[in-house]
Amino acid sequence: MTQTRVSLCPQCDACPEVVIDEASVTIGEAGNQARLSADEWNVLVRAVRAGELREVDDAPAARAGRDASAGPSAAAGACCSRG
DSSP states (O other): OOOEEEESOTTOSSSOEEEEOSSEEEEEETTEEEEEEHHHHHHHHHHHHTTSSOOOTTOHHHHHHHOGGGOTTTTTTTTSTTO
C-alpha cells in the first residue's frame, strides 16, 4: 500500500496531517502525534460515516471565525502562522 498524506490545513504544509500506511494512521505534527492501528482507524471512519461523531462547534478556529474583531483571515489561517 502506498502511503497517503492529507494536510489538515489548506493554507500550508507545516500544520497537522493525517498519514495512512499499511499498519497504522498517524494524526498530528512533529512532537504532537496520535497513532491509531488500522483497526482503530476503521472504527473511527465507521463512526464518522454513521453520524456518531460530529463537527466541534466551539473549536478555537470556529470561535475566531465568529469573532468580528479577529479579522477576515482568522478562520482560514487559524491553525498556522502563514494565514
